Amino acid sequence: MGHMTSVETEQEDDRSKRATRSSMLANRIVLLGASNLTLSLPLAIQQIQHCCGGPSEVLAAVGHGRSYGQSSQVLIRELPGIIESGLWSQLDSWCARPTYALLTDIGNDILYGYQPAQILQWITWCIDQLQRQSASIVVTNLPITSIESLSEWRYQFFRNVFYPFCQLSRREVIECAHAxxxxxxxxAARKHYVLCEQDPAWMSPDGIHYAFGSRKRLYQHICKHFNEVHELASRAERKQTSFSSWQQRPQFAYKKMWGKERLCPQPSGLLADNTVVSLY
Incomplete structure (x- = not known):
């Protein structure tokens, strides 16, 4: 038998490291959302781990302007809808672990022109897939008070900035948001997940994005709802840990840039506590 090449040795070492890291993972975290979750991804992971333990295997379908059901484009980057992403096939194929899921940023699709019934159908599909994995699920509801409080000029300004192709009036958006x-x-009453209402004090002047100074406090509030699903660990085991920074930032498994497809093997991200992150 011939000697292994240096490349083969590196590949074997890499497989060994991945296997060792996988055996150390305590649970799986599934994160679905758009800008708010994208801007606070390590923080959201940390706060869920505060309740549920870690290190974790994270599957995240996030991204600025992300749609739950259809492809969406921000500047030169295009991402598939969350339900069309590779997250779901990966979720089905990996080994069973205790699974905790957070769904947020659900209102984007209103501004993309989709009807409430369609949006709710997409969310129902996600819930069904997660419940097949016996996941504990927390969903944030639309920040309806903040949306209603937008004046006409503020609504027009932020709509033109974030959704320049949207022609919906303020009244139409509020009606859809209520629905x-x-x-x-x-x-939530039918599917038995935890629904978290959002405090208007968390929101920035645009009514939909979290204020920077509120992020830690609000994710503490949102993620503590996982304790309503399971008493997961002793108080000592849930002791607050220091913020876990990126050792390697994740890259999207699939995206288009200038219309050209770009692929990246997953998991592609690593936090300091050995949490591995796959980004879809």
Whole structure:
């Protein structure tokens, strides 16, 4: 038998490291959302781990302007809809672990022109897939009070900045937001997930993005709802840990840049506590 080449040795070492790291992972975290979650990804992971333990295997379908059901484009970058992403096939194929899922940023699709019934259908599909994995699920409802409080000029300004192709009036958006808000309440009653209402004090002047100074406090509040699903660990085991920074930032498994497809093997991200992150 011939000697292994240096490349083969590196590949074998890499497989060994991945296997060792995988055996150390305590649970799986699934994160679905758009800008708010993208801007606070390590923080959200940390706060869920504060309740559920870690290190974790994270599957995240996030991204600025992300749609739950259809492809979306921000500047030169295009991402598939969350339900069309590779996250779901990966979720089905990996070994069973205790799974905790956070769904947030649900209102984007209103500004993309989709009807409340369609949006709720996409969310229901996600919930069904997660419940097949016996996941504990927390969903944030639309920040309806903040949306209603937008003046006409503020609505027009932020709509033109974030959704330049949207032609919906403020009244139409508020009506759709109410329908989705109520629909998520009714869906929670049927599907038995935890629904978290959002405090207007968390929000920035645009009514939909979290204020920078509120992020830690609000994710503490949102993620503590996982304790309503399971008493997961002793108080000592849930002791607050220091913020876990990126050792390697994750890259999207699939995206288009200037219309050209770009692929990246997953997991592609690593936090300091050995949490591995796959980004879809």
């Amino acid at each position: 989705v808000h109520q629909g998520l309440i009714e869906l």
